[in-house]
Amino acid sequence: MAAERTTRCSSRKAAGAESAKADHDKIRVMPVIDSPQATLRQMAATLAYRAAKVLRDAPPEFGHHAFGDATRQPVKIVAHMGDLMTWGVSIAGGGYEWKPGGGDDWQAEVDRFFNGLAALDAAIAAPGFHGSIEKLIQGPLADALTHVGQLAMLRGMMGKPVRPESYAKAVITAGRVGLDQEAPKAEFDGDASNRRK
Numbered sequence: 001m002a003a004e005r006t007t008r009c010s011s012r013k014a015a016g017a018e019s020a021k022a023d024h025d026k027i028r029v030m031p032v033i034d035s036p037q038a039t040l041r042q043m044a045a046t047l048a049y050r051a052a053k054v055l056r057d058a059p060p061e062f063g064h065h066a067f068g069d070a071t072r073q074p075v076k077i078v079a080h081m082g083d084l085m086t087w088g089v090s091i092a093g094g095g096y097e098w099k100p101g102g103g104d105d106w107q108a109e110v111d112r113f114f115n116g117l118a119a120l121d122a123a124i125a126a127p128g129f130h131g132s133i134e135k136l137i138q139g140p141l142a143d144a145l146t147h148v149g150q151l152a153m154l155r156g157m158m159g160k161p162v163r164p165e166s167y168a169k170a171v172i173t174a175g176r177v178g179l180d181q182e183a184p185k186a187e188f189d190g191d192a193s194n195r196r197k
Contacts, residue, residue, distance in 0.1 A: 036133045037124055037125065037129055038174065040124045040133060040136060040137070040141075041121055041124055041125060041174040041175065042172070042174050043137070043141050044117060044120060044121045044124065044141065044174075044177055045121075045172050045173055045174050045175065045176055045177055046145075046167075046172050047117065047141060047144055047145055047148070047177075048114070048117055048176065048177040048178065048179075048181065049167075049170060049172045049176075049181050049182075050145065050148045050167070051081070051113070051114075051117075051144070051148050051151075052178075052179045052180070052181045053162055053165070053181070053184070054148055054151045054152045054155065054162055055078070055110055055151070055179065056179065058074075058155065058160070059158060059160050062074055062106075062154075062155065062158060062160070063075040063078075063106030063109075064104070064106070065154075065158060067154055067157060071154075074106075074151055074154055075104055075105075075106050075109055077147050077150060077151055078102075078106070078109040078110055078113055078147075078151070079101075079102030079103065079109045079112070080102075080147065081113045081144050081147050081148075082101065082102050082109055082112040082113040082116050083098070083099070083100050083101060083102060084116075084139075084140040084143050084144045084147075085113060085115075085116025085117050085119065085120050085140065085144070086099055086101065086116050086119075087099070087139065087140050088116075088120040088123075088136055088139070088140035088141065089116070089119050089120050089123050091131050091132055091135050091136050091139065091140065092120060092123035092124055092126075092129060092131035092136060093123060093130075093131060094130050094131055094132075096135075110179070114177070114178050114179050117177045117178075118177050118178065120140070120177075121174075121175060121177045124136075125175070163184070163187045163188075163189070164187065164188055164189070164190070164191070164192060165184050165186055165187045165188070166186035166188070166192075169185050169186040170182070170184060170185060170186070171185060
């Protein structure tokens with residue numbers, strides 16, 4: 001009887017050891033969590049992808065179209081997005097300088113935004129990066145993404161909507177932060193939030 005108990009106990013210990021080894025092996029193959037810099041760069045690339053989609057092929061009159069007294073013209077929104085990128089570069093360098101700029105030329109402001117985004121991405125990628133990750137996310141990056149959505153709505157109000165897309169399936173690459181982006185992979189028609197019958 002005692003020998004039987006010892007055998008059972010040894011079997012349980014062996015099974016426990018195998019289970020612990022299996023758990024340990026699972027832990028070792030878990031993916032490495034991205035560094036904060038890598039995450040910020042992916043956010044910057046996502047901003048570029050979404051902004052490029054909204055700004056590409058915009059009607060010529062879009063930039064200066066008036067949508068009412070309470071709504072900025074699209075050119076002013078893009079100019080503000082350029083200012084946000086300049087501010088982001090300052091934050092990425094450990095500063096906090098806000099310096100409004102820009103003007104009324106549509107193409108100049110689109111270029112200024114993407115040039116600023118490239119400068120921000122380079123500042124984030126720099127080996128000596130010591131900016132505030134929290135401030136970059138909650139300030140310039142989130143604000144610029146909000147304005148991209150605003151521009152998309154304004155295009156829809158002009159009768160030139162941006163096609164919906166499953167952005168999780170898009171090819172978005174860190175470091176690719178210009179107007180030239182990968183073609184959409186998963187556009188669709190309609191509203192994804194409409195209930196299917």
